[in-house]
Amino acid sequence: MTAPVAVSLTVNGERIDAQVLPRLNLADFLREHLGLTGTHVGCEHGVCGACTVRVDGDIVRACLLLAVQTHNASVETIEGLSDSGEVADLQAAFCNRNALQCGYCTPGMLMAAQDLLRQNAAPDRAQIREHLSGNYCRCTGYHAIIDAVEATALARRGEQP
Amino acid sequence: MNDGVEQTRGLSVLDRPNSYIGKTVPRPNLDRLMQGRGLYVSDMTLPRMVHVVFLRSPHAHAKILNIDSVAAKAMPGVIAVVTGRELADVITPWIGVLTHLKGLKSAPQHAIAIDRVCWQGEAVAAIVATSRALAEDAAEQMSVDYEELTPVTNMRTALDAETPVIHPDLGDNLAFERNLDAGAIDKAFADSDEVVEAEFVFGRHTGVTLEPRAVLADWNAGEARLTIYQGTQAPHMVQNISAKHLGLEEAQVRVVCKDVGGSFGIKVHIYADEMATYALSKLLRRPVKFVADRVESFSTDIHARDHVCKGRIGVNKDGTITGFEIDDLTGIGPYSMYPRTSAIEANQVVNLVGGPYTTPNYRARTRVVFQNKNVTCQYRGVGHPIACSITEVLVDLAARAIGMDPIEIRRRNLVADDAYPCASPSGMKFEALSHHASIDRLLSIMDYDALRAEQAELRKQGIYRGIGIASFVEVTNPAAAFYGVGGARISSQDGVTVRLDATGSVVCQTSITEQGQGSESLTAQIVGSVLGVSMSRVRVILGDTDNTPYGGGTWASRGAGIGGEAALQSAKALRKNILDVAAAILQAKPGDLDIVENSVVDLVGGQQRIEMHELARIVYFRPDTLPPGFQAELMATRHFVPREYPFAFTNGVQASWLEVDPNTGFITLLKHWVVEDCGTIINPQLVDEQIRGGVVQGLGAALYEHCIYDERGQLTNANMADYLVPMSGEMPDISIGHVVSPTMESELGAKGAGEAGTAGAAACVANAVNDALAPFGATVTEIPLTPRLILTALGTI
Ligand code: FES
Numbered sequence: 001m002t003a004p005v006a007v008s009l010t011v012n013g014e015r016i017d018a019q020v021l022p023r024l025n026l027a028d029f030l031r032e033h034l035g036l037t038g039t040h041v042g043c044e045h046g047v048c049g050a051c052t053v054r055v056d057g058d059i060v061r062a063c064l065l066l067a068v069q070t071h072n073a074s075v076e077t078i079e080g081l082s083d084s085g086e087v088a089d090l091q092a093a094f095c096n097r098n099a100l101q102c103g104y105c106t107p108g109m110l111m112a113a114q115d116l117l118r119q120n121a122a123p124d125r126a127q128i129r130e131h132l133s134g135n136y137c138r139c140t141g142y143h144a145i146i147d148a149v150e151a152t153a154l155a156r157r158g159e160q161p
Numbered sequence: 162m163n164d165g166v167e168q169t170r171g172l173s174v175l176d177r178p179n180s181y182i183g184k185t186v187p188r189p190n191l192d193r194l195m196q197g198r199g200l201y202v203s204d205m206t207l208p209r210m211v212h213v214v215f216l217r218s219p220h221a222h223a224k225i226l227n228i229d230s231v232a233a234k235a236m237p238g239v240i241a242v243v244t245g246r247e248l249a250d251v252i253t254p255w256i257g258v259l260t261h262l263k264g265l266k267s268a269p270q271h272a273i274a275i276d277r278v279c280w281q282g283e284a285v286a287a288i289v290a291t292s293r294a295l296a297e298d299a300a301e302q303m304s305v306d307y308e309e310l311t312p313v314t315n316m317r318t319a320l321d322a323e324t325p326v327i328h329p330d331l332g333d334n335l336a337f338e339r340n341l342d343a344g345a346i347d348k349a350f351a352d353s354d355e356v357v358e359a360e361f362v363f364g365r366h367t368g369v370t371l372e373p374r375a376v377l378a379d380w381n382a383g384e385a386r387l388t389i390y391q392g393t394q395a396p397h398m399v400q401n402i403s404a405k406h407l408g409l410e411e412a413q414v415r416v417v418c419k420d421v422g423g424s425f426g427i428k429v430h431i432y433a434d435e436m437a438t439y440a441l442s443k444l445l446r447r448p449v450k451f452v453a454d455r456v457e458s459f460s461t462d463i464h465a466r467d468h469v470c471k472g473r474i475g476v477n478k479d480g481t482i483t484g485f486e487i488d489d490l491t492g493i494g495p496y497s498m499y500p501r502t503s504a505i506e507a508n509q510v511v512n513l514v515g516g517p518y519t520t521p522n523y524r525a526r527t528r529v530v531f532q533n534k535n536v537t538c539q540y541r542g543v544g545h546p547i548a549c550s551i552t553e554v555l556v557d558l559a560a561r562a563i564g565m566d567p568i569e570i571r572r573r574n575l576v577a578d579d580a581y582p583c584a585s586p587s588g589m590k591f592e593a594l595s596h597h598a599s600i601d602r603l604l605s606i607m608d609y610d611a612l613r614a615e616q617a618e619l620r621k622q623g624i625y626r627g628i629g630i631a632s633f634v635e636v637t638n639p640a641a642a643f644y645g646v647g648g649a650r651i652s653s654q655d656g657v658t659v660r661l662d663a664t665g666s667v668v669c670q671t672s673i674t675e676q677g678q679g680s681e682s683l684t685a686q687i688v689g690s691v692l693g694v695s696m697s698r699v700r701v702i703l704g705d706t707d708n709t710p711y712g713g714g715t716w717a718s719r720g721a722g723i724g725g726e727a728a729l730q731s732a733k734a735l736r737k738n739i740l741d742v743a744a745a746i747l748q749a750k751p752g753d754l755d756i757v758e759n760s761v762v763d764l765v766g767g768q769q770r771i772e773m774h775e776l777a778r779i780v781y782f783r784p785d786t787l788p789p790g791f792q793a794e795l796m797a798t799r800h801f802v803p804r805e806y807p808f809a810f811t812n813g814v815q816a817s818w819l820e821v822d823p824n825t826g827f828i829t830l831l832k833h834w835v836v837e838d839c840g841t842i843i844n845p846q847l848v849d850e851q852i853r854g855g856v857v858q859g860l861g862a863a864l865y866e867h868c869i870y871d872e873r874g875q876l877t878n879a880n881m882a883d884y885l886v887p888m889s890g891e892m893p894d895i896s897i898g899h900v901v902s903p904t905m906e907s908e909l910g911a912k913g914a915g916e917a918g919t920a921g922a923a924a925c926v927a928n929a930v931n932d933a934l935a936p937f938g939a940t941v942t943e944i945p946l947t948p949r950l951i952l953t954a955l956g957t958i
């Protein structure tokens with residue numbers, strides 16, 4: 001084991017200075033050091049997408065990134081996106097459509113869906129399915145999630161479903 | 162029985178103004194989960210909490226000669242290293258048998274292996290440290306000497322004389338056998354125009370809950386009380402079993418279940434490592450947390466299916482099915498799982514094959530054998546996907562043998578909708594099913610004839626699409642027949658307490674649990690409707706053995722049907738009490754009053770008389786103003802268990818439309834339909850999403866999911882990259898229709914819907930693939946339907 005390293009970053013706009021072991025991944029850093037348990041861990045090997053967060057504007061798998069790699073970066077988690085209201089409409093659509101059951105995939109799913117909607121204001125169902133393919137959900141069967149994202153995209157364009 | 166979602170049966174207490182029953186209303190408490198503010202066990206920390214990591218056997222079968230933990234104990238942060246022998250002083254072993262499964266045998270299983278390991282992944286030592294990372298570091302310093310033993314891995318040879326017996330005390334590797342012979346199958350087959358047979362193979366797969374199993378056990382030596390925080394479907398079962406094996410009274414154990422990241426039957430059991438965690442907390446007198454990592458999940462979460470089954474069907478040229486015969490074999494790992502046992506799935510297969518059809522001729526044998534692989538046990542749909550696939554693929558093969566359309570052969574053989582109540586050849590009692598109405602509804606939503614035309618057209622262009630149909634029956638609302646009669650202390654009844662608080666809001670405690678199915682929502686919908694209180698004023702408490710009535714929990718599609726009826730009855734009782742109070746206050750007759758929208762009103766005319774919060778204020782703060790001798794009771798508890806039918810059978814039908822690429826063997830799912838009859842629908846959206854989720858789990862099993870063991874008993878794909886689960890890009894949209902035949906066993910009339918999707922998905926996909934491959938004369942009867950399997954069936958490889 002090597003010695004802790006100093007890192008400085010912002011998390012949800014808040015300045016964080018911490019000492020972390022080089023091996024600590026970002027998901028564990030967020031969950032265990034900062035108490036941001038909305039970032040979930042489903043596989044710890046980059047497959048399931050439950051740990052999806054935004055780093056400098058791009059979505060990444062927090063289990064595949066080391067905390068030290070986020071030095072000077074801006075990290076945004078589901079708690080941040082919720083509090084800023086950025087995904088309030090998407091969350092409302094998920095609620096209306098019952099697009100979550102256990103909710104364990106949901107923070108990562110919302111992150112990935114918001115990422116799609118920022119890149120593509122008018123995705124079709126196939127594109128939504130494709131973009132969310134790195135986010136596993138074992139409960140819903142995906143259909144309701146696709147509906148919710150589609151409805152949000154429509155509403156953001158000011159169109160009726 | 163009637164067609165469509167609307168209910169015609171007058172449900173007096175539910176059929177009220179502003180009733181929430183049958184309405185899609187959003188589930189309460191979703192914001193918490195969507196904002197990342199849920200509380201899953203994996204999120205929890207307690208003061209002085211330590212983490213346990215289990216050192217697991219790399220061998221499928223081996224003697225443990227020596228465990229050297231000196232180096233590990235010297236590692237930073239390590240609190241203790243505990244072996245199975247040491248832990249046996251704190252927790253007793255168990256044997257996973259039930260008396261109603263006659264002859265079922267198993268060997269004593271310990272929380273941590275002693276002397277011998279029986280599958281790759283069985284725990285051999287516990288390493289407890291101040292963080293999980295430090296415990297994992299220390300685990301790498303452990304040194305265990307093993308003497309490898311011959312593993313039994315092939316279930317087909319598990320009973321051969323040359324095969325070693327895993328537990329010599331048991332005499333052989335046969336855990337359980339059941340034989341059934343109904344009607345006169347030999348004569349029926351001899352007299353049939355055609356007898357078609359096939360061998361079916363069902364791969365092992367598992368539930369892959371997105372949150373792995375997690376438990377935090379907190380033994381407070383000062384209180385002599387153990388609090389277990391666990392993502393479980395059955396808190397009272399965990400309370401009972403943990404107390405029993407730790408030598409505690411039930412009252413010394415509290416089980417708390419907060420948010421659960423998926424369950425599907427995976428979290429209805431009690432695993433050896435969870436028992437070990439409880440025991441470690443007691444031993445170390447501090448909170449101990451165990452969260453399985455994904456590799457551990459694959460090698461220790463129960464697996465399911467793993468059946469090989471020969472099936473035969475007899476059919477006459479007029480389409481009459483003359484009988485079914487099956488010879489089923491399943492490998493369950495080295496132990497029968499505790500406390501629900503590993504013979505239930507095989508038993509269900511025998512119970513359910515042929516279930517939708519009229520033929521009285523049915524012979525079945527199932528044999529359940531031990532092997533040195535991870536244990537199998539009840540996972541969503543228990544036995545249903547196997548029984549349904551065998552039955553429905555045989556029916557399609559029979560139809561093909563006589564040149565009949567798959568819909569037509571079903572129409573001629575499905576039990577008539579007016580023939581109920583009746584029983585199946587295996588003795589299953591059916592109260593009211595609707596196979597024919599379900600098929601009608603399916604054909605209308607899928608436009609069967611148009612698809613057949615499209616299929617024929619595309620075939621000319623070398624595009625091979627198939628349609629697959631699968632009718633099914635589904636076991637829901639299990640009464641004591643499932644476990645209780647066999648001696649398991651697993652409750653089949655559930656209870657609900659409702660109370661009006663001092664502000665006129667309602668607090669409701671229920672023994673069913675929530676893992677995302679919508680238990681809170683359906684409870685609040687029922688209670689709100691019966692009481693005449695807005696749903697937003699009903700708060701539901703569940704998942705805490707200290708704070709809910711005693712009950713079974715949420716599994717086997719019992720939450721709505723059993724817990725929902727208890728909610729209805731308790732709300733009725735409270736409603737009566739409230740009206741008694743109101744009558745006393747208003748000097749009226751209770752029968753002249755009603756409650757609507759949070760106020761007591763005149764039954765006739767609807768004039769508002771007193772608001773609920775005002776009534777509650779008087780009861781709690783000015784009881785002196787009530788008539789002398791009058792005692793208000795603003796809290797009521799009721800329990801429910803079905804008594805007449807051991808299970809509330811439901812039914813439905815699924816269809817798949819897919820394309821097979823004969824060059825690559827790839828299957829593209831294009832569309833999926835389900836028609837389900839789950840009786841009274843409390844919340845259509847919840848039912849539909851349960852079904853969709855279940856379908857996709859069934860599709861995963863049909864196409865991708867497989868725990869692949871090599872001949873040494875090594876699980877070769879124990880990670881999410883190699884064990885494939887359905888992703889959104891591969892899954893089709895799923896259309897759902899309903900037929901509604903309420904059960905008369907309860908006032909609510911609700912049956913379950915949790916297994917329906919999983920029950921029929923693989924069967925209709927297999928039928929669709931065989932339909933697509935028909936021009937090639939190829940058939941497949943194995944899942945998962947991998948490209949390799951398809952190409953092999955086509956003779957390409
Ligand atoms: S936990 Fe990071 S991708 Fe699964």
Ligand code: FES
Pocket residue numbers: 099100101102103104105106136137138139140371422423677
């Ligand atoms: S809602 Fe449970 S995994 Fe998606």
